[in-house]
Amino acid sequence: MSDQQKHKLEFIDRVLAEREAQSYVRSLQSIEPLDAVRVIKNGKTLINFSSNDYLGLSKHPTLIQSAQRYMERYGVGSNASRLVTGNYAIYEQLEAQLATACGRETALLFNTGFQANSTVLTVLADRRSLILCDRHIHSSLLQGIIASRSTLIRFRHNDLDHLETLLSQSQKKPYNRILIVSETVFSMDGDRADIDQLIALANQYNALLYLDDAHAIGVLGKNGMGLTAYRRDIDITIGTFGKAFGSFGAFVTCSQKLKDYLINTCPGFIYTTALPPAILGAIAAALELVPNLNAERQFLLQRAEKLRRKLQNSGYDTGASNTQIVSLILGEVDLVIRLTNWLESQGILTIGIRPPTVAVGTARVRLALSSCHSLEHYQQLIQAIETWNR
Ligand SMILES: *Cc1c(COP(=O)(O)O)cnc(C)c1O
Numbered sequence: 001m002s003d004q005q006k007h008k009l010e011f012i013d014r015v016l017a018e019r020e021a022q023s024y025v026r027s028l029q030s031i032e033p034l035d036a037v038r039v040i041k042n043g044k045t046l047i048n049f050s051s052n053d054y055l056g057l058s059k060h061p062t063l064i065q066s067a068q069r070y071m072e073r074y075g076v077g078s079n080a081s082r083l084v085t086g087n088y089a090i091y092e093q094l095e096a097q098l099a100t101a102c103g104r105e106t107a108l109l110f111n112t113g114f115q116a117n118s119t120v121l122t123v124l125a126d127r128r129s130l131i132l133c134d135r136h137i138h139s140s141l142l143q144g145i146i147a148s149r150s151t152l153i154r155f156r157h158n159d160l161d162h163l164e165t166l167l168s169q170s171q172k173k174p175y176n177r178i179l180i181v182s183e184t185v186f187s188m189d190g191d192r193a194d195i196d197q198l199i200a201l202a203n204q205y206n207a208l209l210y211l212d213d214a215h216a217i218g219v220l221g222k223n224g225m226g227l228t229a230y231r232r233d234i235d236i237t238i239g240t241f242g243k244a245f246g247s248f249g250a251f252v253t254c255s256q257k258l259k260d261y262l263i264n265t266c267p268g269f270i271y272t273t274a275l276p277p278a279i280l281g282a283i284a285a286a287l288e289l290v291p292n293l294n295a296e297r298q299f300l301l302q303r304a305e306k307l308r309r310k311l312q313n314s315g316y317d318t319g320a321s322n323t324q325i326v327s328l329i330l331g332e333v334d335l336v337i338r339l340t341n342w343l344e345s346q347g348i349l350t351i352g353i354r355p356p357t358v359a360v361g362t363a364r365v366r367l368a369l370s371s372c373h374s375l376e377h378y379q380q381l382i383q384a385i386e387t388w389n390r
Contacts, residue, residue: 218244
């Protein structure tokens with residue numbers, strides 16, 4: 001590398017050195033999947049307690065066969081954007097089925113949840129708008145808010161009194177529009193937003209309500225179709241297929257009017273190749289299965305509750321979790337690294353979550369549970385945690 005080139009890239013050394021000093025450096029770890037809940041890492045079989053595959057559908061034969069059928073019929077690629085020549089009938093069929101299953105007016109497919117959040121918000125708000133969002137929202141939502149150039153104020157996590165104060169203060173200001181943005185299940189805490197109260201506040205202050213249901217879809221709500229399913233007065237919701245649905249992709253549910261608007265304006269819908277047909281096949285098969293998995297969901301949520309109680313009795317802080325995401329909040333990054341290393345030595349794969357993903361002083365081991373974890377898997381997990389010498 002020439003001296004000039006080295007000089008240009010100096011900022012990278014600085015940033016990485018800073019992260020190294022705080023133990024915040026991220027690196028890719030290679031694993032091979034065995035089944036829905038087991039992987040091989042460095043030649044060793046581990047039980048995976050960090051995947052978002054909450055129902056084990058990523059390895060389900062029905063999804064795999066459906067993906068194969070769609071691929072054989074439609075090819076491996078969709079060749080173009082939906083608005084060019086990529087709009088096969090299967091996309092619109094799936095959207096209609098999704099809207100029905102979610103009890104919402106219409107649905108629109110997106111390639112990923114990240115792409116939906118980071119681009120839909122840019123056409124819902126502009127320089128003259130105000131966006132009030134929960135302090136713990138996902139990075140993809142923040143990307144969209146920042147790109148919209150609207151005024152951003154974050155309310156304290158799940159503190160809707162704080163939200164109401166901000167809404168009331170904003171009434172005197174000349175904003176053209178106010179948006180409220182929240183997740184329904186928070187990805188790092190595993191707690192839930194008060195959706196009734198969010199709807200009431202949005203109605204009272206005439207604000208648009210934007211809810212990200214990524215971790216609820218498949219697991220919570222009527223027939224497992226998310227906490228926003230069958231709810232009126234939520235202007236727009238986001239669901240993803242990369243988590244409990246087991247494959248990939250995302251969707252928005254909203255009114256027909258808003259759907260027409262997104263098709264005409266949203267860059268993340270217009271300027272991208274439509275999802276591959278095989279993925280449509282996997283999603284369509286999952287959509288048939290998911291409503292019938294009530295027993296699996298019940299088992300999952302009961303095990304989560306038992307696990308929380310057990311961990312709390314052993315002195316661990318699981319925060320406000322009341323879903324299939326259970327975080328062990330340890331505070332210091334070094335403790336998190338030591339616990340994840342210990343668990344791995346005991347055959348358990350977990351991932352530590354550190355700043356800047358979560359606030360400084362709240363580093364944690366995030367456990368993501370699956371209905372495919374057996375009672376023996378839980379026993380092994382609990383034993384490993386209880387024998388850890390802090
Ligand atoms: C995972 C996640 C996303 C991103 O979804 P992808 O389809 O994986 O891009 C968006 N929002 C939340 C809250 C998430 O947890």
